[in-house]
Amino acid sequence: MEYVSPEGLRLDGRRPMEMRQLRAEIGTVAKADGSAVFEMGNTKVIAAVYGPREVQNRSQQISDQALVRCEYSMANFSTGDRLRKPKGDRRSTEISLVIRQTMEACILTHLMPRSQIDIFVQVLQADGGTRSACINAATLALADAGIPMRDIVTSCSAGYLNSAPLLDLNYIEDSAGGPDVTVAILPKLDKVTLLQMDAKLPVDIFENVMGLAIEGCKAVSNYIKEVLLGNTKQLEYRRGL
């Protein structure tokens, strides 16, 4: 199948190096300490953060740092078909783990010993790249909750189809069976905190694809910073400062 036309356009009219439209909103769950909705094209996820709070299960308490927990799930209605089991399957468990590890790496957990931070992410609409969208949403929600972090984490995926590196795969491109490289970075520290790929790729091409994904992450981080800044300005305005 042709994923990039000879004119250099993808199936949805993007060029290979272009991302989908980003949209973010902070404070969508009033009861949570921090929350956000993040959209990449038709992929839409919501994240809610509770904490830092007292550890619910005492046996899990860590004396010198905070306990970070993460739960990823997909809404029953997130894909066209009704999902039978929205959470608890292997895929969800794996993504929960990935998100927890990624977020743990940037949260300054040593500042909050004997406490617990819960991150809930749910996919409302799935169209490829849910993993990246969840990490971006979680970053926003953590920032909204005011949890101390080293840097914001941003994530983006890239793939390689029809001999061309493609940024930010949508569902059709994702299910083409080609490699899908998901990268998360700490943009200010310029460090990679997550790198996943589920296919084989020659090293030189892999470096290109990963480079493209990192560029994508930087673009996401610029957008997230803008959103956070806008949000802070609004808070400032509300306080009447």
Add this chain to the structure above:
Amino acid sequence: MLQSNTFSRKTKAGRIKKEVREIYLRDDIYCGASACKTCLASTCRAPLDASSPLLILDTNVLLHQIDLLENPAIDNVVLLSVVLDEVKNKNMAHYNRIRALSTNPLRKFYVFSNQFHKETFVKRMDGETPNDYNDRAIRVATRWYQTHLGAATPVLLITNDRDNKRRASEEGISADTIQSYVKSLGQPELLDLLVHPAPESEDVTMEQIEDLRPSKKQVVYQEHKPMSEITLGLHRGIYHQGKLRVNRYNPFEAYVGSESIGDEIIIYGRQNMNRAFDGDIVAVELLPQDQWHEEKNLSIADEEDEEEDDVHLAPSSADDAPRTTNLVSGSATETNSTPSRHSGRIVGIIKRNWHSYCGSLEPMAMPAGTGSFTSALFVSKDRRIPKIRIQTRQLENLLDKRIIVAVDSWDRQSRYPSGHYVRVIGEIGDRDTESEVVLIENDINSRPFSAQVLACLPALPWSVSSEDVTNSIRLDLRSLCVFSVDPPGCKDIDDALHCTALPNGNYEVGVHIADVTNFVHPGTPLDDEASQRGTSVYLVERRIDMLPKPLTEDICSLRADVERLSFSVIWEMTPEAEIISTRFTKSVIKSCAALSYVEAQARMDDSRLMDPLTTDLRNMNALAKIMRQRRIDRGALTLASAEVKFQIDTETHDPLDIGMYQIREANQMVEEFMLAANVSVAKQIRDCFPSCSLLRRHPTPTREMLEPLLRTAAAVGLDLDVSSSKALADSLDRAVNILQRDDPYFNKLIRILATRCMTQAVYFCSGDLSPPEYHHYGLAAPLYTHFTSPIRRYADVIVHRLLAASLGIDKLPSVFQDRTQLTSIADNLNYRHRNAQMASRASVELHTIIYFRKRPTDTEARIVKIRSNGFIVFVPKYGIEGPVYLTTRGEKGSGEWYVDEQQQKIVKMDNSLSYSVLQTVRIHMEVVGPQPNRPKLQLTLIF
């Protein structure tokens, strides 16, 4: 700007699913006109000429008039992406041809992605059919072009859809049909290329042409079922889907390999085939069992008058052999009670396999007026294709020409499909024309290499540089006495050998193969071209190279006394030919002699010669003999084929003499070491890359396939054991004529018959099959590949790359990461390989006819098959096979002769005469011309 596209789609499981897809609308898609000021055309290709009229084509024009579009008279064309998408869905072959046009720098074709352009995007309206939607999108894009380019550039929408044309006119867009546009160009020869739409379709017909077919519109064929009904029928198991394969030797019989039945369904007659062509994907309905046909194919002649079996080259494998043979099985009573094979009727065609065909027009009287349209019947050279009706203005020119014709439609009322003329190849009977036909029929690209391909060649004159010699990956073997042994006059020498005695009594034997991959790099145009061609093609009078001539004949060819780069396999062998160690390396060699088989043989036989080269030859020969014996003991088959060799007049290129190809010990020696090299390399690459190696396998023939051989053997009192290749090899060795002891050719004849029962070996990607299936039956080798002829086979180039990667010399090209791509390469190689063989055979057949044209000959022949009105004979001396009729045509089955199935005999009613299989008969061979310009070889029995 963001838009979304919502539509419903049916999933594989049959459920309806709603899909939502985003569409990003852009403002950076350019109009493609060179003079356009608004578009920043400098960044991209702008082929369109804004000063002359622009053409925008509707889908129906692209789908039906592709031959016309390829004519340079049609130019300055905008191809809309919405149109291209529709073409792609409906006909991939046409899509590829159109894409080739759009990338051709000489043609002014531009692809405009109208669906993603901000101003030409059209949102689907509720209840709008896809066709209406596309038409609307085309009109919107046309209007945009009109306003965008202004009044200076006329924009013309060309559509054959009446509705679309009307609406366009209403909206103020200038629209025209292709017919009237072509007429306005004033080039009458273009009109022949036009396809005339079928009258019942809603497209605009060409009113000017009256229908010359018989006015009685009687329905000849049954209606094709609509697609929805076919899908339902397939789902319920009433219909069966498969690819139709028409019998090459009897066009009224076809097979559909059906997965749902797990067997082949036979389709008899044009009625049941219901307008399907060879290669079409069809839906078949099984006939009730009492209508399952009996073997009609026992007779050589066909149910319709004009076609008949031709004399042809003896088949060399089961793939070439006539399919009718395997049905003459069993006793007559058995087949009468329960016909064993499913027979069916085609109810619908799922996918057409129409392309263009080579052939000539049926001779006919010239109509009174010239220059007007006349109907003519076209007869394809490929007998599987029915006659095609075409309309032409230049009948007088075409009658004695080979022409190419494409099929357009076949409606229920007409006996023959209708098509249109594409181009002339040349005069019938002319050798060059007929060779060209052979090439076209077998889809062989004989065009000269393009400039991009030639640009990949190293600068000439080329010689081994000092860098090559000092390169650490290359072993300097220039000091060794390396030589090559090939057929006389061979210019593409891709293998050379050496053999030195080691102090410890062992031998070091090296096989050196031209290092083609040093010059052909993956991803270059040169590599793409070679991969497409797949193999060099050897015709009797010419060779069509896979790689450009400088590479084939000079840079890669391991000629004598020049330094060349090679890829070497070096073994240490004991005098008992046991391999102690194997080494692979790139090397530099300097061949000291390029011998022919005859020369090499003469050197070995001449006991006075004691020079080092001859000693090496003798040592190698001794080793080869042991290796060969060991291979035979393992169960490798010594098969035989009736290969013939022409002597060609150097001036006229006409054949002077034909004879059997003689095989000498020297041939076998070289063959043995090549086999050994291939096996060693196969092991190496398979160990390093278990899932992406390119190997070659030869499937074990089933008992069913060997059935004709067994029956023939049984008739002459021979018992063959076919339980394994070893058993078969042994029983073939023992095969002697029991009835007639002094028959030297008998054993070879049996071997030839055995060979043609087997299928050919094929290339495959090792990841696609499980290891037991890798087996090569004919060679009795668990692993085999092709490594030794990279100049003329692309498979070897791939294997060279794999081997280099396994040694860490090169990186593995990215193709190998992608199994589907590798599989498709292997499929293409098999296809090309097979076509190359077919072309070689066809070329030999052609030259046989030329040879016998002036030389009617009497010769000996062997009966290989019994039919109800005669038998098929094989002429060993010329390697050809053909029918001999005992009864004259027309009075077949008159009862004068009857066939004894058990004994494989045809006996005269009064028992005065009988002919049995494998019997020697004398025949007379002569070229006759029953129809003008169509010579054919006729065999008659001499009593």
